[in-house]
Amino acid sequence: MCRILVALCAVGAYIVDQLTKIWVVGTMTEGQITPVLPPLLNWHFIRNPGAAFSIGTEITWVFTIVMVLVSVAILTQVPKIASTGWAVALGLVLGGALGNLTDRLFREPSFGQGHVVDFIALPNFAIFNIADSSVVSGVVLICLLTLRGIDMDGSRTGGGEGTGELPGPEESRER
Template sequence: MSEHPEVPVGAPDRAAPRTVLLIAAAAALPVYAVDQLTKWWVVATMALGERTPVVEGLLWWQHIRNPGAAFSLGADITWVFTVVMAVVSVLIVLTLRRVRSAPWALALGLVLGGALGNLTDRLLREPGFGVGHVVDFIAVPRFAIFNIADCGVVVGVSLVVLLTLLGRELDGTRTGSGVTDADRLEASPGEDEARG
């Protein structure tokens, strides 16, 4: 009896294309919807610059408009952030067509929802199309004021980093110590024929 496990270390943990898209949408849509709803609420109920304490000294709402990136960096090149977010969104959608991993679908869906949330602000808010200022309102001590879209991006990117460190590939295979090319080939027989 062989001491080697029947399933190699590099065995795929694949999700169907439809499942991948559903997971990504289930991550992206709530982030986008909550982001836009909370921004609408802030704009409708708070004056620009107004602060509302939530947890004294730890958390408050503060309505600001951010023309740049975190800490208002690049405030005079707002259009660059619009282009970057649009490109990122398109690249994520294209990448999702190759993804067969549920965790990767979740991570990319979170980033997509956040990118689209802030992109909507850039396109539709004052002072004009493509140079709109993002509504930020979540404030904590000694940190930039941010929004729900930013949270989606940060959590999604953190998951991407974690998956990369764990050797999880977009196609559902695993790489890392102990995984050989032979393992990966054995784990996905006929893949080359399927692609041809």
Template sequence: MTEHTPDAAAAPGTSRVGRRCLVISLLVAAAWYAADQLSKLWVVENLPIGRQYPVIPGLLWWEHIRNSGAAFSLGSNVTWVFTIVMAVVIVAILWNLRRVRDPLWALALGLVLGGAAGNLTDRLFREPSFAHGHVVDFIAVPRFAIFNVADCGVVVGVVLILVLIMTNRQMEVPRGR
């Protein structure tokens, strides 16, 4: 007698595809998280708050700031809300990763997961207090907010998700195919 699992019913080989996509997501998330945390560690250790260091003069510079809010420092008086939202996003992504059967979806969700985890770590463990921590931002470009590696992962991941949705690319294999 053969075992009947939801993955086996979806399409031949989807269980293996699902495992591969899960690994892709988790590796991308771990790599992005590590890049974010290591870059923030370097910034905290080497760049005084508020000083600008040109990288590409006129186009890109490092400027160490502590952001208590979201993008453009919005909501700086409700830091705990961002902590909760990021935790919910991370749990939702982790819950849905088992359904992913497309490598581009795996990549996109991994980027968002790694970025959200990086900023959540700051919110939880940086000053001024647990769950109210300020995020380390340092990447600066003209006429835009200062951001970090985690933010880049979230934005690129979300843009990729929107492209996948607009092109009707499915995250999972429909049943019966």
């Protein structure tokens, strides 16, 4: 069941990411800013050759390699996952990595060095996309699972009780 959940989360994140990028490229001009919920949210279409905050714009190919390695590492761990939380987390990270990897491989200026389409703009923050949001959400969930001592196999480290899953509302009240 967890393998299916990883796949569903990864495919969902990937499809939403790619569809939104197709929409942005097809309906906006590069540099265009469209207010959505002023002043909190704008669409601001840019092509990012670097990583977060446009770091590393000269080494785009390194990000391509890193995304391939992250994707392969996650795929090798999928058979070990027996925790719903870990399945969701790793699925989100995988889908986001593959979304931005697709841009790196197939967008201009060249194969492996393509610029990522970013468009979600918050005040005084980086401009990002759905893939970035998926990766960050997955990593935050991984941190929470790790802090709670929940392993990928659903067991708990440190002799804690439980099934290795995040508690439901009724379990939270009992503690």
